[in-house]
Amino acid sequence: MICWFYPSLGGLEYVVHHSLSAIAVAYSMYTGEGQLYTFMVLISEVTTPEINMRWFLDTAGLKRSYAYLINGVVIFFAWLVARILLFIYMFYHVSLHYDQVIHMHIFGILLVFGVPAALGVMNLMWFGKIIKGLKKNLSKRV
Template identity: 65%
Template sequence: MVIQSYISHAELLLRNYISADPFVVYTSIIIGIVACKTVYELSHLISPVCFKSFFNLSKSRQVEWSNRAISTFHAVYVTIVSFYFVFFSDLYSTDIHRGPVTLRSSTSSTFVMGVSLGYFLSDLGMIIWCYPSLGGMEYIIHHLLSMVGVTYPMLTGDAQIYTFMVLLSEATTPWINLRWYLDAAGMKTSKAYIMNGVVIFLAWLVARILLFIYLFYHLYTHLDQVKQLHQVGVVLAVVTPSALSVMNLMWFWKIFKGLKKTLAAAKRE
């Protein structure tokens, strides 16, 4: 019975997608892929000029250098846009006349998710092509889950607000990538590396701890509207953030211990 329910919902989703204008979805995904390719090529052109240490890297690390440029670009883009939609856009305002906030979507919000999906497709392709230098199976699983988490609300319009809240956690990515760049450039003992650790700690606290607390508060206060979602939407809106929050807490503890150790070593010096 449960399997049949999911099959029926998938068929309904397909019919709704075909009956709707697919131009926005297709275009946004293509733009996301083209943007990733452009950033990768620009990174390969600019990095050797701006960073002499780039030539000292192996071929695989040069690829990862440019790959991290893509993830940084996507993180900055999706953080800014998600922040706007969650906290400033009228799309998810408290106006009850606009219907349940969990069912609201727009052409622009769908377009943003399509661009993000284009990034995940591009990055997944690079991970598989360069496997395992850019990441192991856990990265592939992460990207597949991320693609599901973005694709469903993009096509159905369900729980888009919670998808944007989760995407806001990408705010930590640029600082994590910067840490890798500093390490690759041989600056692991520099003050910049230490300051980067502090920023990662603060960014993680805000974007992956406090923000998720706000997400769960929003879920609780809009529980009647969450119940109007299909079972798939409920899982993505409730179970996925719950699982991510556990992982975020585990990593936050590791970041805290690492920062404490780094600061103690710097103080001794």
Template identity: 75%
Template sequence: MKAVPKQTTMAIQSYKNQAHMLVKNYLLADPFLPYTSILCGILACKVVYDLTDLISSFYIKTYPGLTKIQRVDWNIRAISTTHAIFVSTLSLYFVFWSDLFSDPQLSGLTVFRSSTLSTFGLGVSLGYFFSDLAMTLWQYPALGGIEYVIHHILSGIAVAYSMFTGEAQLYTYMVLISEVTTPEIHLRWYLDTAGMKKSIAYLINGIVIFIGWLIARVLLFGYMFYHVYLHYDQVMKMHTFGYVLVFGVPSALGILNMMWFGKIIRGLVKTLAKRRSRTKEADTDN
């Protein structure tokens, strides 16, 4: 086996150094970081969409039989699920485990703290909201009604403001924890589309959605407002627009969450009632 020429090795190392400088001085530099992260989020959405379409065509028997809009919805839900896993994991880390917002020895007020990672994460999330909102409006109302559009617009504005200004990133991540319920919601749709609405998996998924929604989209919102109350002296020092967002966006999203929670409860009760009725009929036949 021939050894790699020294000149080739030096050339490769030179390219590596140039790439490292490009990433460090431009792509991840503070002035460019938000735009880089947004672009990464949009590109990630495109990659997940194409991979989902390719994999589903080969391995999901029911996928080729779906209508065009159902296949688009199928692939978009895969994007949403991927984003939810990413952003909810990052949010849980920053809110409950990271010292960025909890360490009293760090300089600066809590509402003004940020880091390269926290800003990058918000940018990726913003890229997703842009992409998903664009697809929703393009296929409106097949992929979601007006409440879905309002949710994405409000979320996008809040995330963008927090990312570009560095204000209230803690509260933004608190709200984004609610995305932990998204994979279960999409799994319910997948089970229904696959004709498994009467399966035990569908019932268990409904119970998990109820519990997850109660914790992440009802109780956690209450905790967020309690945290704002405890740190109100800091919140008052934010810019007026940021102050309005801290109270306005979570309140509006909280109302939407309660509306959807009511639908979840009614759906779960209906499913349990049907299963109880089928069980009684089976016992009677026996």
């Protein structure tokens, strides 16, 4: 429904992102497995207010304002920490505790490796767009 009626909200990537997150949260709540990794991935949602603020500023016609520029810089750093560096640390943590992770149910193992990998790819793709947009915005100001 989102893809059909609201493609500007993100389309298929939006649906995949939220579906994977919902499945992982439901699984970890139901089984008690993988909760740390689920919470680590959910910390990435700390970037949502900045993304929403960007939309509000854009809709209000304030793309050339300092608030828009500052928000873009905040998005860059928040995304870098919460969605790039934290994911790298999470994969490092999984590798350190691999002997424990493999004792999870097979579906839990698939979630621990699959969900963060899929979200990580999307996060890198979006981070590239954030960098491109920030460069464009900064170049207009110089």
